[in-house]
Protein backbone atom coordinates (compact mmCIF):
# COMPACT_ATOMS: atom_id res chain seq x y z
CA UNK A 1 0.00 0.00 0.00
CA UNK A 2 1.01 3.61 -0.38
CA UNK A 3 1.10 6.21 2.34
CA UNK A 4 2.12 9.79 1.73
CA UNK A 5 3.47 11.88 4.56
CA UNK A 6 4.49 15.51 4.69
CA UNK A 7 8.00 16.41 5.76
CA UNK A 8 8.96 19.88 6.86
CA UNK A 9 12.48 21.24 6.68
CA UNK A 10 13.87 19.69 3.51
CA UNK A 11 15.61 22.30 1.40
CA UNK A 12 17.98 20.51 -0.93
CA UNK A 13 19.08 17.20 -2.40
CA UNK A 14 21.14 16.50 0.64
CA UNK A 15 18.04 16.63 2.82
CA UNK A 16 16.27 14.21 0.51
CA UNK A 17 19.19 11.84 0.83
CA UNK A 18 19.29 12.20 4.59
CA UNK A 19 15.61 11.34 4.89
CA UNK A 20 15.93 8.42 2.47
CA UNK A 21 18.83 7.10 4.45
CA UNK A 22 16.99 7.52 7.74
CA UNK A 23 14.13 5.43 6.42
CA UNK A 24 16.03 2.76 4.61
CA UNK A 25 15.88 -0.77 6.06
CA UNK A 26 12.72 -0.10 8.06
CA UNK A 27 10.80 -3.38 8.29
CA UNK A 28 7.86 -3.47 5.91
CA UNK A 29 9.00 -0.54 3.83
CA UNK A 30 9.88 -1.43 0.28
CA UNK A 31 10.25 1.94 -1.40
CA UNK A 32 10.49 5.61 -0.51
CA UNK A 33 9.98 8.37 -3.01
CA UNK A 34 10.67 11.83 -1.74
CA UNK A 35 9.44 14.92 -3.49
CA UNK A 36 11.45 17.96 -2.49
CA UNK A 37 9.12 20.46 -4.14
CA UNK A 38 6.00 19.29 -2.38
CA UNK A 39 7.81 18.26 0.79
CA UNK A 40 6.29 14.82 0.80
CA UNK A 41 7.43 11.24 0.99
CA UNK A 42 5.50 8.45 -0.69
CA UNK A 43 6.01 5.21 1.17
CA UNK A 44 5.40 1.89 -0.49
CA UNK A 45 4.92 -0.56 2.34
CA UNK A 46 3.00 -3.46 3.78
CA UNK A 47 1.11 -3.95 7.04
CA UNK A 48 4.20 -4.57 9.09
CA UNK A 49 5.42 -1.00 8.76
CA UNK A 50 5.18 0.96 11.98
CA UNK A 51 4.40 4.53 10.96
CA UNK A 52 5.45 5.75 14.40
CA UNK A 53 8.92 4.46 13.63
CA UNK A 54 8.92 6.36 10.35
CA UNK A 55 8.11 9.61 12.14
CA UNK A 56 10.67 8.88 14.81
CA UNK A 57 13.43 8.33 12.28
CA UNK A 58 12.56 11.50 10.39
CA UNK A 59 12.60 13.51 13.60
CA UNK A 60 15.95 12.08 14.54
CA UNK A 61 17.31 13.02 11.14
CA UNK A 62 16.38 16.59 11.93
CA UNK A 63 13.14 17.06 10.02
CA UNK A 64 9.53 17.40 10.99
CA UNK A 65 6.58 15.29 9.97
CA UNK A 66 3.52 17.37 9.24
Ligand SMILES: [Cu+2]
Nearest residue numbers: 011012014015
Ligand atom coordinates in the same frame (compact mmCIF):
# COMPACT_ATOMS: atom_id res chain seq x y z
CU1 LIG B 1 19.45 20.00 2.48
